[in-house]
Amino acid sequence: xxxxxxxxxxxxxLATLGSLAVLGCFWIFAAGPLSxxxxxxxxxxxxLAALAEMLPVExxxxxxxITFTLPYVAALAACVNGWTALxxxxxxxxxxxxxxxxxxxxxxxxxxxxxxxxxxxxxVVCGWLVGSLxxxxxxxxxxxxxxxxxxxxFGLVVxxxxxxxxxxxxxxxxxxxxxxxxxxxxFAAMVLVVGxxxxxxxxxxxxxxxxxxxxxxxxxxxxxxxxxxxxxxxLALSLMLQRAHPYTHGHLExxxxxxxxxxxxxxxxxxxxxxxxxxxxxxxxxKIAVSESVLDKPGRLTTDExxxxxxxxQLGAKILRPVGQFHEMAPWIRHHHExxxxxxxxDRLTDVEIPIESKIIAVVDAFDAMTGGENAAEKRTYREPxxxxxxxxxxxxxxxxxxxxxxxxxxxxxxxxxxxxxxR
Amino acid sequence: xxxxxxxxxxxxxxxxxxxVYYVRFRLPRRLEERxxxxxxxxxxxxxxxxxxxxxxxxxxxxxxLAIARKLDLPEARRRDxxxxxxxxxxxLCSIPYGMMNDREEDAWTEAERLTFDRHAEISGxxxxxxxxxxxxxxxxxxxxxxxxxxxxxxxxxxxESLPIEARILKAVGEYVWFERTRGDFLAKEALRDGSGVAYxxxxxxxxxxxxxxxxxxxxxxxVHA
Numbered sequence: 329x330x331x332x333x334x335x336x337x338x339x340x341x342l343a344t345l346g347s348l349a350v351l352g353c354f355w356i357f358a359a360g361p362l363s364x365x366x367x368x369x370x371x372x373x374x375x376l377a378a379l380a381e382m383l384p385v386e387x388x389x390x391x392x393x394i395t396f397t398l399p400y401v402a403a404l405a406a407c408v409n410g411w412t413a414l415x416x417x418x419x420x421x422x423x424x425x426x427x428x429x430x431x432x433x434x435x436x437x438x439x440x441x442x443x444x445x446x447x448x449x450x451x452v453v454c455g456w457l458v459g460s461l462x463x464x465x466x467x468x469x470x471x472x473x474x475x476x477x478x479x480x481x482f483g484l485v486v487x488x489x490x491x492x493x494x495x496x497x498x499x500x501x502x503x504x505x506x507x508x509x510x511x512x513x514x515f516a517a518m519v520l521v522v523g524x525x526x527x528x529x530x531x532x533x534x535x536x537x538x539x540x541x542x543x544x545x546x547x548x549x550x551x552x553x554x555x556x557x558x559x560x561x562x563l564a565l566s567l568m569l570q571r572a573h574p575y576t577h578g579h580l581e582x583x584x585x586x587x588x589x590x591x592x593x594x595x596x597x598x599x600x601x602x603x604x605x606x607x608x609x610x611x612x613x614x615k616i617a618v619s620e621s622v623l624d625k626p627g628r629l630t631t632d633e634x635x636x637x638x639x640x641x642q643l644g645a646k647i648l649r650p651v652g653q654f655h656e657m658a659p660w661i662r663h664h665h666e667x668x669x670x671x672x673x674x675d676r677l678t679d680v681e682i683p684i685e686s687k688i689i690a691v692v693d694a695f696d697a698m699t700g701g702e703n704a705a706e707k708r709t710y711r712e713p714x715x716x717x718x719x720x721x722x723x724x725x726x727x728x729x730x731x732x733x734x735x736x737x738x739x740x741x742x743x744x745x746x747x748x749x750x751x752r
Numbered sequence: 753x754x755x756x757x758x759x760x761x762x763x764x765x766x767x768x769x770x771x772v773y774y775v776r777f778r779l780p781r782r783l784e785e786r787x788x789x790x791x792x793x794x795x796x797x798x799x800x801x802x803x804x805x806x807x808x809x810x811x812x813x814x815x816x817l818a819i820a821r822k823l824d825l826p827e828a829r830r831r832d833x834x835x836x837x838x839x840x841x842x843x844l845c846s847i848p849y850g851m852m853n854d855r856e857e858d859a860w861t862e863a864e865r866l867t868f869d870r871h872a873e874i875s876g877x878x879x880x881x882x883x884x885x886x887x888x889x890x891x892x893x894x895x896x897x898x899x900x901x902x903x904x905x906x907x908x909x910x911x912e913s914l915p916i917e918a919r920i921l922k923a924v925g926e927y928v929w930f931e932r933t934r935g936d937f938l939a940k941e942a943l944r945d946g947s948g949v950a951y952x953x954x955x956x957x958x959x960x961x962x963x964x965x966x967x968x969x970x971x972x973x974x975v976h977a
Contacts, residue, residue, distance in 0.1 A: 467756065521764035524757040540764075543771040550779040554786060557884060561790040564842075564882045568797055571846035571878065617800035619849035643800055650792035652785075 338439055338492050345446035345484065352453030356410040368531050370408055373522075374416040376400045376534060380541065381420035382427070385548040394548065396541045398474060399518035401452065402459075406470035407526040410456045413473070414449065421448045447484045454480035470523035474515060498597070514544055558653050565647070566609050572616045573623060579696055584608040586742060587692045593738040594684070604685050607657040611664050611689050614644030641665050642674045660685040664693065667730045679732070687732040691739050694731070695719050716743070787884075791838040798841050802852045805841065808928050813837045815924045816917075818962045819955060823916065833917045836891040840921055843874030872896045895921035898950045919952040923959055926950075 377400035384395040397420055405413035425441035458476025459469040486501070518540065525534050570577045587608040591601035615623065618640050622633045629637065645662035648654035663686040666672035668679040700713040714722065720740060727736040795809045816837045820830045844852065851864050860868065876893025879885040894908055895918050901910035908914075923943065930939035940960070947956040 465756070467760065517764060517767060520760045524760040524764075528753055528757060540768040540771055543768065543775045546775045547771070547779060550775070550783060553783060557783070557786055557790065560882050560884050561793065564790075564794065564878070564885065565797065567878050567881055568794070568842055568845045571843070571874065572801065572849075613797070614800075616797050616845055619853070621848075621850050647793055647797045647800065650796060651789045654793075 338443070341488060341491055342439060342442050342446065345450060345488075346442060349446040349449030349453070353414060353449055356414050356453060356456055366408075366529060366531075369526060369529060370404065370412050372531050372534050373400045373404050373408075373526065374412075374419065376538070377404075377416045378420040378423060379538075381424045383541075383545065385545050385552070396515075396518070396544070398477060398515055399522040399537070402455070402470045402473045402477065402519045403522040403526040405452070405456055405459055405473045406466045406523050410452070413456065414452045417448045417452050418445060421445055443488060447481060447488070450484060451477045451481040466527045467520055467523045470519050471516060474519045478512065478515070514540075554653075561651060561653075562606055562609055565613055569613055569616055573612075573620055575624075576612060576615070580609050580612070583611070583689070583692045583696050586696075586739070586746075587688050589742045589745075590688050590692060590735065590738050591685070593742055594688070594735065596684070600685075603657055604660075604688055607660045607685060608689050608692065610648065610654075610657070611644065611661050611693060612640065613647050613661070614640035614642065616647070617643045638665070638673045657685070659683060660689065662686075664689040666690075668732060669729045672730075682732075684732075684735075687735045688739075691723060691731050691735045694726075695723060695739065695743075698722060787835075791835055794842055795838045798844055801849065802844055804853070804932075805844070808932065809838055809841075811928050812840075812921070812924050815928065815959065815962060816920050818965075819920050819924065819958045820917075822958045822962065823920075823954075825916070829917065832888050832891065833920065835885070836888045836895070836917055837921060837924075839879060839885065839888070840875060840892050840895045840925065841871065842878055843871040843876075846874050847871060869896070891915050891917040891921065894918040895925060897922065899952045900949050914952075916952075916955075919955050923951040923955045927959065 377397045380396040380400060384393050386393045397417065401413045401417045404416055421444050422441070425444055455473040455475075455477030459473035462468050462472030518537065521540075522534065522537050525531075525537070566580055569580070584605045588601045588605035591604040592598065596604065618637055622629065622636055625633065641662055641664060645658040648658045648661065660683050662674065663672075663677060663682055666675065666677040666682045666686060668682070670676050670678040698714045698719040699716055720743065723731060723736050723739070727733045799806045799809070813834055816833055817830060820833050825833065847868055851860065851867070872893055872895055876889045879889040879892055894914055897908035897910070897914055897918060899911060899914065899919060899922070901908070926946075927939050927943050930942050934942075940963070943951060943956050943959065947953045
């Protein structure tokens with residue numbers, strides 16, 4: 329049922345955007361002259377646009393795919409006419425949209441190809457509209473085209489994401505602001521350079537504009553490598569912890585998954601929630617330096633033993649300190665055993681001083697520690713596991729003194745949605 | 753060509769040169785720095801679990817790199833050697849805490865000794881699980897393998913089949929441990945005695961040469977502590 333409803337939504341989007349795009353394309357054909365001043369210029373720009381479309385950069389971890397077609401399409405719009413720009417963009421989108429799914433052995437990509445074509449068409453129409461309004465020097469027209477195209481393209485992608493995937497539009501805006509500001513500056517510079525060369529009919533110099541594109545592609549590749557490296561560091565550290573304390577294996581995964589959902593429930597941005605998930609994977613990394621004979625001891629710990637266990641929060645932060653990418657989450661890990669009433673450890677912080685991320689990890693960690701995993705090897709040796717209902721009752725009892733009441737409520741909602749408890 | 757167009761083209765040329773410089777020189781360095789930071793985090797974790805290891809890694813790294821330079825290893829292999837030196841003991845995390853910290857090595861049982869001897873293999877297996885570190889897994893796995901094959905290490909390569917980086921780590925790692933626990937004189941004696949059997953004689957000769965250098969400071973020994 330859900331699949332059918334999803335298909336209906338996507339087909340509805342395709343029909344709406346496709347119709348609007350067809351109308352816009354007719355307007356461009358009707359408005360602009362059909363004659364072309366310089367065919368070599370058009371052919372070179374169309375070829376470069378297609379080549380740029382074929383060499384995208386994908387940052388898989390962020391779900392981002394960037395192409396570099398826009399400078400060439402904007403130059404066509406400013407220096408030739410609207411319909412060549414439209415044709416170049418549609419041809420490039422169609423050719424690559426047909427080739428990539430075949431190369432990747434994907435099926436059912438025709439609907440998405442249609443949506444991409446509609447988005448491309450509408451973006452060119454908006455770009456052409458803004459470019460025409462700006463008027464004057466050809467470089468100003470090219471910049472106006474880029475602005476209209478960029479805004480329309482971004483708005484339509486956000487609309488499609490929100491309608492089909494249920495993605496919150498603010499997440500798109502925030503990630504675009506973080507990643508996009510530099511990219512848009514680069515695109516603006518590229519539009520000016522390509523426009524300047526096209527205006528002066530320097531056709532043979534145009535292929536050299538692939539040098540900065542190559543440089544930016546390489547820069548984005550490095551960024552992708554840095555993301556990979558970041559996640560591999562998390563993986564390697566969690567492997568070390570699992571070697572030292574095998575019961576943590578399932579515990580870390582469960583706490584991380586639920587902590588992210590609680591963060592989203594509390595209204596944290598998707599990027600922040602993902603960081604909470606990553607911090608939750610590493611929240612017990614300091615236990616590497618804690619004796620397993622103490623951690624797994626049946627019965628009560630002596631004062632000295634408890635002091636030894638308490639060290640793990642600050643040692644975790646110490647292990648992460650050398651890595652710049654963990655600077656933000658190191659305090660969350662240091663404070664995940666603080667209590668609202670100021671009797672926690674290591675720094676005895678009170679309510680307002682404790683980061684919300686630490687509060688989230690604290691609640692989810694406590695619940696999982698009380699209930700344990702389904703695997704017998706993951707159960708804590710020092711006490712019998714509680715049922716989910718008993719653990720929730722314990723969280724409620726400590727809400728306000730040990731745990732943040734808002735976080736406990738959000739956590740209960742997540743458990744209810746996951747079907748782990750039957751009443752809220 | 754009007755002045756605005758000329759300005760745009762000159763600015764584009766300068767920006768491209770800046771971007772190419774950034775991509776060719778700055779970004780690789782930044783990635784390298786992040787890689788080193790991560791290695792530091794791993795070795796901090798090992799040193800926090802086993803305080804007796806504190807300070808050893810940095811000395812092993814420094815001596816190994818000095819030997820690698822004298823042996824003219826290419827830069828890429830020196831980088832791998834550095835990473836392997838920092839990560840060689842991450843498998844120690846799987847050794848019981850009490851055995852490593854609360855009891856002397858002489859008091860270990862045979863089973864405990866065998867558990868300890870597996871740490872290099874475990875370190876290698878852990879690195880295999882991390883794509884960017886997979887290349888150095890063999891260097892770490894064999895960093896305690898003897899130069900001459902023996903019955904206890906029948907599965908390990910020996911002689912020239914052992915990667916040179918593993919042979920360097922074997923000699924340097926054990927020298928630094930003996931230096932810490934027995935003092936410099938006895939550590940050098942152990943190296944000379946094991947040359948050709950446990951250690952690659954060429955590596956031992958270069959290590960002795962490196963240790964004679966006035967730039968190499970002795971490690972603070974536990975013997976007189």
